[in-house]
Amino acid sequence: MKAGDEADGARGRKASKETRRGQLIEATIDSLAKRGYSETTMADIADGAGLSRGIVNFHFESKENLLIATLQFMADEYASHWMGAYDKAGPRAADRLWAIVAADFDRRLCTRRKLAAWCAFWGEAKSRPTYQALCGARDDAYQNTVQDLLAALKAEGGYGYATEALTLALCAMLEGLWFRMMMGDGMTREAAHDGAKDWLAAVFPRHFTTAGPKAE
Amino acid sequence: MKAGDEADGARGRKASKETRRGQLIEATIDSLAKRGYSETTMADIADGAGLSRGIVNFHFESKENLLIATLQFMADEYASHWMGAYDKAGPRAADRLWAIVAADFDRRLCTRRKLAAWCAFWGEAKSRPTYQALCGARDDAYQNTVQDLLAALKAEGGYGYATEALTLALCAMLEGLWFRMMMGDGMTREAAHDGAKDWLAAVFPRHFTTAGPKAE
DNA sequence: ATATTTTGAATGACCATTCAGCAAGTATGT
DNA sequence: ACATACTTGCTGAATGGTCATTCAAAATAT
Secondary structure, eight states: OOTOOOOSSSSOOOHHHHHHHHHHHHOOOOHHHHOGGGGGHHHHHHHHHHHOHHHHHHHSSSSSHHHHHHHHHHHHHHHHHHHHHHHHSSSSSSHHHHHHHHHHHHHSSOOOHHHHHHHHHHHHTTTTTHHHHHHHHHHHHHHHHHHHHHHHHHHHTTTOOOOOHHHHHHHHHHHHHHHHHHHHOOHHHEEEHHHHHHHHHOOTTTEEEEEEEEOO | OOOOOEEEEEEETTOHHHHHHHHHHHHHHHHHHHHGGGGGGHHHHHHHHHHOOTTHHHHHHHHHHHHHHHHHHHHHHHHHHHHHHHHSOOSHHHHHHHHHHHHHHOOOTTTTHHHHHHHHHHHTTTOOOOHHHHHHHHHHHHHHHHHHHHHHHHHHHOOOOOOOHHHHHHHHHHHHHHHHHHTTTOOHHHHHHOOOHHHHHHOOOTTTTTEEEOOO
C-alpha cells in the first residue's frame, strides 16, 4: 500500500491538515526504511506521498520538524500500544507482564518498515539530543512498569531474585531481541517472542509456562 | 588526544601508507562520534587528522571506502579482543565464558567514541548490505562460542536449561546492555558489566558468584 | 631525475528551502 | 442563481548552500 492512498476522503484538495501530516509521516517512515536516514530526501518523501516538492515545508516548516514529528508519532504509538495491552489484561501481575511482553512483539509494531525506521533514528540519536530524549522516554515508562510487576511476582511466588537485577536482565534482553530483529539476521518476530516467553517460563516457573500464565 | 597525534614518526611526509590510513580511520571514528553518520564530512575527517581536503580520496578512493575500512577496523578489533581474552583464560569453560563476557565490557572497547561510532554504523546497516554483513559477522562467531561454552557448563553442572534458549537469552541481553551504553541513559560500563555478572551468577550458581568463577 | 605523497582551488552534483502564482473552496452581496 | 472578493492548500521552478570528487601543481623522498 502506498502512503498516498487513504481510506477517508484524502484525495484532491479535501484532505484536512491532520490527514496530510499523517500521509507525510507515513511516507517518511517508508523512505527511512527504504533508504536509511542519511539518504532520505524531501523529494523522496513527497514522491512517496504522491504530492509535490514544496509540500513538506508547507505542513512542517522544515525537514527536521517532519523527522521529529515522525519519531514522536512512532514513540506515541509504541507507548499507547503496550499501555493498552496492560489495561486490557486482567488485574493479576502475571497476566499483565505477559501482555506487555507480547505487545513488544506484536505484529503491528514489528513490521519491517517500522523496525527499519526505529533503526534509522537510533543511529542518529547519539548525536542529536532531541532524538535521544524521544527514544529514551520510550523505554523509561516501560521499564518502571516491568519493575513493579516483577516485584509483585516476587512477593507472590517467593522467588529469591533481586528485583532490580531481574528488571535489567529482562529489559536488556527485550531490547537485544529488538536489536536482532532490526538487524534482520534470521531473527523473526516469532522467534524473538519465543525467546522472551522461554525466559519468563524459566525464571518464574510458578507463574508461567512457555504457553502463557498459569491459571491461578 | 587528537587523531593527528601519533606515537611513531607520522609527522610531515614520513608517514607510511598504513600509518596514514590508520590516522584517517581514527579521525573517522572521531567524526562519527561527534557528529553522527549523516553529518560526517570528508572535510571534518581531514581536519580532524590534520591533513588536507584531498587526502582521503588519495588513500581510500572514496568516502564510502573509508567508512567501510573504518567499520572493518572496528569489527576486527572487537573480534581479536574477545578471542584474545578467550585464549588467555584457562582451559575451563567457566573461566572462558567469564573472560569473553568481561571482554565485551572492557575499558578499551567501551569508550564513548567507539560506542557512538558503532551506533552510527548500526543505524545505516539496515539499508546497506555491506555494513550489515560486517556488523552481523561481529556477533555470529561470538554467539557460537557462547553456545559451546554454555553446553559445556550444562554438561558439567547438571543444569536443566535448554542450551539454545540460554544462548539467545544471554547474547540478546549482552547486546541490549551495549545498546543502553550507546544510548547513554545512565548506563555506565561498570553497571552493564555488573548486570551481566549477576546474570551468570544467578543462572549458573555452581560455577559463578558475582565476583567470578568458583575455584573448581 | 623520477616516483610518491600531499595540497587546495575548481567542479559539478545534490538537496533543502523559498516564493510567486495557481486552484479549489467559502463568504458576501446582488 | 450568479458574481466578486477572500482564504487556504498546493505546486514546481529558481535559489543558494553544502559536499564529494578531481586534478594540476607543489613538496618531499629515493
